[in-house]
Structure formats: C-alpha cells, structure tokens
Amino acid sequence: MALQIYNSLSRTRETFEPVHPGVVGMYVCGPTVYGHAHLGHAKSYVSFDVVARWLRHSGYRVRYVQNITDVGHLTDDADEGEDKIARQARLEKTDPMEVAQYYTRSFYEDMDRLGVERPNIAPTATGHVPEQIALIERLVASGHAYEVDGNIYFSVGSFPEYGKLSGRTDQDALQSGTRVEVRSEKRHPSDFALWKKAEEGHLMKWNSPWGTGYPGWHVECSAMSMKYLGETVDIHGGGMENKFPHHDCEIAQSEAATGKPYVRYWMHNNMVTVEGVKMGKSLKNSVNLKDLFRTTDPVVIRFFILQSHYRSPLDFSEAAIRASSSGLEKIRDTRRRLQESSPGEGTLDMGDFVARFTEAMDDDFNTPLAVSVLFDFSKALNSALDKSGGLSAASMAKAETFFDTFAGKVLGIMGSGDREKGLAEENSRDALEKVMAILLEMRAEARKNRDFLLSDRIRDKLLEAGVEIKDTREGASWSLKTG
RNA sequence: GGCGAAGUGGCCGAGUGGUCAGGCAGAGGUCUGCAAAACCUUGUACAGCGGUUCGAAUCCGCUCUUCGCCUCCA
Numbered sequence: 001m002a003l004q005i006y007n008s009l010s011r012t013r014e015t016f017e018p019v020h021p022g023v024v025g026m027y028v029c030g031p032t033v034y035g036h037a038h039l040g041h042a043k044s045y046v047s048f049d050v051v052a053r054w055l056r057h058s059g060y061r062v063r064y065v066q067n068i069t070d071v072g073h074l075t076d077d078a079d080e081g082e083d084k085i086a087r088q089a090r091l092e093k094t095d096p097m098e099v100a101q102y103y104t105r106s107f108y109e110d111m112d113r114l115g116v117e118r119p120n121i122a123p124t125a126t127g128h129v130p131e132q133i134a135l136i137e138r139l140v141a142s143g144h145a146y147e148v149d150g151n152i153y154f155s156v157g158s159f160p161e162y163g164k165l166s167g168r169t170d171q172d173a174l175q176s177g178t179r180v181e182v183r184s185e186k187r188h189p190s191d192f193a194l195w196k197k198a199e200e201g202h203l204m205k206w207n208s209p210w211g212t213g214y215p216g217w218h219v220e221c222s223a224m225s226m227k228y229l230g231e232t233v234d235i236h237g238g239g240m241e242n243k244f245p246h247h248d249c250e251i252a253q254s255e256a257a258t259g260k261p262y263v264r265y266w267m268h269n270n271m272v273t274v275e276g277v278k279m280g281k282s283l284k285n286s287v288n289l290k291d292l293f294r295t296t297d298p299v300v301i302r303f304f305i306l307q308s309h310y311r312s313p314l315d316f317s318e319a320a321i322r323a324s325s326s327g328l329e330k331i332r333d334t335r336r337r338l339q340e341s342s343p344g345e346g347t348l349d350m351g352d353f354v355a356r357f358t359e360a361m362d363d364d365f366n367t368p369l370a371v372s373v374l375f376d377f378s379k380a381l382n383s384a385l386d387k388s389g390g391l392s393a394a395s396m397a398k399a400e401t402f403f404d405t406f407a408g409k410v411l412g413i414m415g416s417g418d419r420e421k422g423l424a425e426e427n428s429r430d431a432l433e434k435v436m437a438i439l440l441e442m443r444a445e446a447r448k449n450r451d452f453l454l455s456d457r458i459r460d461k462l463l464e465a466g467v468e469i470k471d472t473r474e475g476a477s478w479s480l481k482t483g
Numbered sequence: 484g485g486c487g488a489a490g491u492g493g494c495c496g497a498g499u500g501g502u503c504a505g506g507c508a509g510a511g512g513u514c515u516g517c518a519a520a521a522c523c524u525u526g527u528a529c530a531g532c533g534g535u536u537c538g539a540a541u542c543c544g545c546u547c548u549u550c551g552c553c554u555c556c557a
Contacts, residue, residue: 011487031557044557084555167486168553217555239557244486246556270488271551278551307506308496313489313550320495323507330506333520360497368497372505382521386514452516459518470520477520 003058005235006311006364008243008266009165013364016265018234024060025229026052029221029238029246030122032069033103034088037110039287039301039316040239040272040279046302047269047310047365048237049116053410054361065228066119067221068107070100070126071204071214083214086203096203100126110289113298115412121228125220129206132215132223135257136194136208144256148185150197150211156190159252165266166244192249194219218249222262226254236263240270269310275317287316296321303328303413306367327375328413333479334378335403335414337385340477344390350398353377357406367411374407436467440476443469 003016018024028048031041045066052064071085089096108118125132136152139145144158156162156171163169171190193216198205205212225233231254238247247266254262271278274285292301304324308314353373360369381399384391391399407414439458446454459469466481 029557032555038557040557042557047557163486166552170485237557240488241552241556244552245554269557271557273550304495311488312496315495317495319507323495326508327506330520337521366497368506369504372497375505379522383523386522447516450516456517468519471515471518472520473514 003055003362004364005265005267007264008268009263014265018060019230019232019264022060024055024062024235025233026055026062026064026235026237027221027225027229027233028064028066028119028236029242030067030069030119031103031107032084033100033107034085035103037107037289038279039289039292041107042110042114042289042301043272043305043310043314044237044239044269045111045116046114046305047367048267050306050367050411051235051237051267051310051365052117053412054365057405057410063121063229064119065121065123065225067224068100068104068122068124069220070104070124071096083202083204089203097126100124106290110293113293114289114302115299117412123224123228125215125224126204128220128224128227129215131227132219133195133206133208135219135223135226135253136215138257139194139253142256144253145194146187147210150213151185151193152195152210152216153186153191154194154249154253154256156188156192156252159256161255162190162252163244163248165248165251168244168248192216192218192245194253218246218253221246222250222254222257225250225262226258231258231260231262233263235265235267237267237269240268243268267310270313273313273315275315279316297325299413300325300328303371306411306413307371309364309366309368311364331374331378331407332414334382335400335407336477336479337472338381338396338399338403341385341390341396341474343393343396346384346387346389346391346395348381348384348391348395348399350395350402353380353402354406361410370406370411374411377402436478440469440478444476 004013005016006012007014026048028045031037048064048066052062055062071083083096085096085099089099092099111118136145139154140147140152143155145152145154161169162171171188195208195210195213195216197211197213202214205214225236236247236250251262272287273279274287277285279286289298289301300321304321305314307324307327353376356376357370357373360366360373363369381391384395403414439462443455443458446452446458462469462478463481468479468481470477470479
C-alpha cells in the first residue's frame with residue numbers, strides 16, 4: 001500500500017505523490033522564540049520529525065524546512081499590539097535579537113533531548129526580509145495588495161478562494177459576531193497586514209519601498225517556503241490552531257502571487273490538553289519541557305506523544321506518563337535481553353511485524369498502531385527467548401535490526417546501533433560495567449553459598465544507587481533505572 | 484453566532500460494517516531461595532435515543548456533553 005496522508009485541505013486521505021518523484025519538500029511552521037518550549041511544541045515537532053523520518057525510510061530524499069520566527073508576531077490583534085519578542089526584551093531589559101537567539105538555542109536544546117532531528121534548513125524571519133519585501137511588491141504590482149499610509153494590506157476580495165482551508169469563505173457573513181474591530185483604513189475588515197509602518201521607538205525595523213517598517217505576521221512562511229522549496233511545496237505542516245488565519249493567509253498571498261497551488265498536502269497536528277483543557281500560556285497550565293525533563297526521561301515524553309495519533313488531542317497527566325514509562329521500559333528490556341542472550345537454534349519470523357508496522361505508518365502515520373506492533377513483536381521475541389532452544393544467531397540479528405530500524409531510526413524511541421556516543425560517556429560506561437561485573441560475581445557466589453542475606457543486601461543497595469538487578473536463567477543482568 | 488474536531492472497558496489509546504487492537508493498572512497461574520522480569524489465563528467497552536442492514540463502535544438522523552478556531556499560540 002502506498003503512503004496515505006490526510007490532507008486538511010480536502011479533508012480526506014490521499015495517496016501521497018510529491019511534485020518531483022523521489023524528492024519531498026516539507027515546510028513546518030516553527031516556533032516564535034520569545035519563551036521556552038512547552039509540551040505543545042514537543043508534540044508538534046516530534047510528530048513531524050517522525051513524518052520526515054518515515055519519508056526518508058521509505059526512500060525519499062527529504063528537504064525539511066522549519067522557520068524560526070524572530071520578529072513580527074504581535075501580542076494582540078492581527079494588526080495592533082506589541083511585538084512579542086520586543087515585549088520580552090523589555091521585560092528582560094535586553095535587545096530583541098538577544099531574546100530571539102537565547103530562546104532559539106533553548107528550543108534546539110529541548111528538541112535535541114527529545115530526539116528530534118534538526119531541520120535541513122532553519123531560516124529566520126529577520127534573515128529573509130528582502131524575500132518578504134519582494135513577495136509583497138509582487139502582490140502590490142498584481143493588485144492583490146494596497147498601501148495605506150506606509151502599511152500594506154492584502155486584499156481578501158481579490159482572492160475569491162480565501163478561507164478555503166478553514167471553511168471560512170464568506171467574509172461578509174463572518175463579520176457579524178466577530179471580535180475583530182473594524183479598521184477604517186482597511187478596505188475590508190478581513191484584509192490582513194503584509195507590511196507595517198514602524199512606529200516611533202520600534203526596535204526591529206527595515207527599510208522598504210514603503211518606508212521604514214517590519215513584515216506582517218504571515219508573509220515570512222510564504223517567502224521562505226517558496227525560496228527553499230519552490231512555489232509548490234509537497235507538505236506543509238503546523239498546529240491546528242494555525243489553520244485560520246495563518247495558513248489561509250499564506251495560501252491567499254502565495255497563490256495570488258504565483259497562480260500555482262501553494263501546498264499539495266496540508267497536515268495539521270492536534271493540541272495538547274492538560275486534564276482536558278487546552279494548554280496555553282495565558283491559562284497558566286503550560287508544561288515547560290525543561291521542568292518536565294527534570295522528572296521524566298525525554299524519551300518517555302517522545303514515546304508518550306507517539307502513543308497517540310498526531311491528529312488526536314493528547315491529554316497530559318502524571319498517570320499517563322507513568323503508563324508510557326512502564327510500557328517503554330518493557331520494550332527496552334526486551335532489546336537488552338536480546339543483546340545479552342547467547343544464540344541457540346530457534347527461529348522467529350520477522351516478516352509479519354515489518355509488514356504490519358509499515359502498513360500502520362503508511363496509513364497517515366499511525367504511530368500508536370505502529371507502537372502496538374512493537375509490543376506484539378516484543379512479546380513474540382520474549383516467548384522465543386523463553387524457549388529452551390533460544391534463538392539462532394541469524395534470527396537474533398534480524399530482531400536487532402528490527403529494533404534498530406523501527407524503534408530506533410523511524411520512531412526514535414531507542415538508540416540506533418550506529419548512534420554516536422561521547423567518548424567520556426563511553427569510558428564511564430566501560431568502568432561501570434567492570435565494577436558491576438565484580439559485584440555480580442560476588443553476589444552469585446553468595447547465592448551459591450545460600451547466603452541470601454548478603455545477596456539481597458547487594459541487590460537492595462544497588463537499587464538504592466539506581467541500578468536494578470534481575471536474575472535470569474542465564475545469570476544476573478543489570479540496568480540503570482530511568483525516570 | 485459562524486467554522487471544525489471529538490465522546491471507546493479503572494486509566495491512556497487504535498479501530499470508516501462481520502473472527503484479536505495495544506499499553507498501564509488489577510486478578511489468577513508458570514518460573515524462582517525471595518524479588519524483579521518474562522510468559523500463560525482473565526475484562527460480553529464503544530455518550531443517549533431512533534433508523535438503515537442478515538449484521539454497526541464503525542453508515543444516517545436527532546439529543547446531550549466536551550474541546551479547538553473565529554485575537555498571538557505547536
């Protein structure tokens with residue numbers, strides 16, 4: 001079965017076909033860097049990370065572009081209010097660019113810990129002002145945008161399909177009951193700003209054909225997406241809350257400028273809720289990743305996220321995290337056991353698991369179903385290892401490859417065999433292994449002499465120190481406790 | 484008010500008409516000095532009410548409830 005993707009624009013599942021065979025251009029809306037990343041960022045970027053990983057696994061060459069918004073989004077209304085980064089700079093008594101750089105580094109730090117691979121290109125809005133101006137000029141020249149006193153607005157009336165993504169197509173009907181105030185200088189209340197004139201004291205500003213100002217809040221994605229991925233991008237991803245107005249505006253300004261479809265497949269991931277309520281900064285229930293990582297292994301968070309579908313809301317709770325932690329530990333234990341077992345004669349057929357995993361991922365990236373295949377595989381593998389004959393070296397190698405490929409490279413919830421490890425970490429691990437070998441030998445001797453008092457004391461003390469002992473048929477094994 | 488999503492067993496969470504999701508927690512068992520792990524067994528869940536059908540968690544209608552967007556937000 002070919003890869004199926006749910007397209008938010010058509011609201012149906014479609015067979016994936018990129019513009020250029022074998023190559024995928026993918027754009028994902030990145031963060032606005034004025035604060036530390038939270039669980040919502042984690043869900044979004046882990047989800048799209050797995051999308052990119054799966055496409056690569058399927059043989060595509062993927063160019064993944066994810067912007068950093070370091071200017072232009074306002075605190076308040078679409079065209080009013082204060083620049084959020086500028087405000088944060090004022091609060092921290094520093095420069096907006098320092099705020100942007102600081103939180104950009106913080107963002108990547110957190111994403112690295114979650115195992116999110118870096119985008120191929122991570123363009124910043126401030127680094128692409130000329131491209132944004134060029135796009136605006138194109139829109140002004142073709143009559144899709146107009147200037148009023150140094151401000152440029154996109155004329156929604158010039159693009160009849162405006163709102164097709166969110167289903168908000170009747171602009172006049174939308175005006176009743178809306179909370180957006182009517183701005184007199186705009187021709188239509190739904191028109192949105194492409195360029196804003198810089199007021200007195202505005203810090204982040206650039207020269208333009210219309211005077212000193214700064215770009216509006218939707219242009220950057222269109223300009224940067226088209227610059228690096230062409231006028232039609234294969235996949236454009238983002239959070240559901242960005243469907244309107246952000247993505248509808250992107251479509252309007254891009255398609256009005258080029259006359260070509262802007263995006264082939266729109267993908268929107270759902271929100272994180274905390275006890276059933278949307279997580280948001282204003283609600284003071286947002287879960288900061290750095291705080292969360294203090295108590296929870298980032299990989300557990302990643303696993304937790306992948307245990308639900310990207311289009312489903314994810315409800316965060318301590319209990320749910322604990323359940324995920326136990327589940328992940330089960331899979332990890334199985335792999336550890338596999339790596340520590342000695343070869344025998346038994347065989348295990350991997351084909352069915354590979355097929356089921358592939359089918360799940362090809363069906364709109366159904367990671368929870370794919371994870372369940374991992375559990376089924378673990379069970380089958382454990383049963384095989386339980387049998388007195390053990391598993392043949394060939395079967396063991398195949399099983400290891402299965403983990404390495406699907407749990408490691410594709411889902412990123414386990415180390416991949418060829419991962420790079422720091423030398424220091426390697427050395428301390430070596431030392432620990434030698435020490436543990438000595439302790440386990442002494443304990444084995446104690447058990448042989450039926451000195452269970454001593455053997456249990458060793459086990460208990462080690463557990464206190466964070467090392468867990470398990471007695472198996474093939475001798476004792478140990479592992480560092482996580483979480 | 485408009486647009487959109489969703490309600491699955493104690494909890495999390497798949498499943499677009501017909502033999503099993505899966506995980507966590509719980510119970511019983513095998514193994515074991517004990518423990519842990521693993522494995523086996525164990526749960527007649529699909530918001531409610533109607534309808535279509537030989538057959539519905541899955542399709543249709545109504546009702547109830549929740550959530551998101553319509554203001555920046557992943």
